[in-house]
Amino acid sequence: MRTLAAPFLAAVVAALLTACVQEKTRPSLLPKTVSVELRRAVVGVGYQGVVFTPLDAGGGAPLGFSPSDLDIATMEARLPSLLAGQSGAFGGSPPLLANYVRQYTGQVSDGRRVLQTNFIDQDLVKERGIDWRNQRVRFEDAGPRFFQIWYDTGGQHIVRLLSSGS
Numbered sequence: 740m741r742t743l744a745a746p747f748l749a750a751v752v753a754a755l756l757t758a759c760v761q762e763k764t765r766p767s768l769l770p771k772t773v774s775v776e777l778r779r780a781v782v783g784v785g786y787q788g789v790v791f792t793p794l795d796a797g798g799g800a801p802l803g804f805s806p807s808d809l810d811i812a813t814m815e816a817r818l819p820s821l822l823a824g825q826s827g828a829f830g831g832s833p834p835l836l837a838n839y840v841r842q843y844t845g846q847v848s849d850g851r852r853v854l855q856t857n858f859i860d861q862d863l864v865k866e867r868g869i870d871w872r873n874q875r876v877r878f879e880d881a882g883p884r885f886f887q888i889w890y891d892t893g894g895q896h897i898v899r900l901l902s903s904g905s
Contacts, residue, residue, distance in 0.1 A: 778873065781808060781843065786815050788841030788856075789872050804845035806854050806892070811843060814854055814890045821890075821897050828902040829883045840864060840871055852892045860884035 777792045792805040815836075822833040842857040859869065859876050863884045869876055878885040882902075889899040 777805075780872070781811055781841075783808075783812055783815055785837045786839075786841060788843055790843045790845075791875060792845070803847060804852055806843050806845045810845075810852075810854055810892050813895065814856070814892070817895060818888075822900075825897070825900055828886070828900055834858070834883055834886070838862070842871060842875060844875075846889075848889075848898075851894070851898075853898060854890045854892055856888050856890065858886050858888070 779790050779792075781788045781790055788811070790806055790811075792803070818836060819833070822829075822836075825833065836858070838861055839858040840861055842859070844855045846853045846855050857876055859871055860883075863869070864871055876885070886900065886902040888897050888901075890896070891898050
């Protein structure tokens, strides 16, 4: 009985493998583009973060832009004065920026290069075991411990500020 089962089993496995290969190579089932992200670390005076650069794996063309170290350093230098006028979004006083890690992404909106940045409180990272260097973070319930800004790199101003829980 074992001699009959082995050839039968081998034929079934071969048929399944052939079907799987044919399914995977059928053009209508393959995605046209696959999105991937490249990441690079950024460290400056009073801040540390990671830049997420989305790429279309099909052609390698950027879907946004990769912010330069100068783009980031310029925004970071201007942040204290820019956020001073936004204290209402944080419950009265602007956050102590050195307590936050950052995630940067370059977006193009209406022809403007906009640097979208997630600010995540370092204590929140530790408490929740957040892998902020490799995964984009989004919260709805973290209060002032998580906020986002959209910064126009050409006009050097905040386009939008979103504080979690506000």
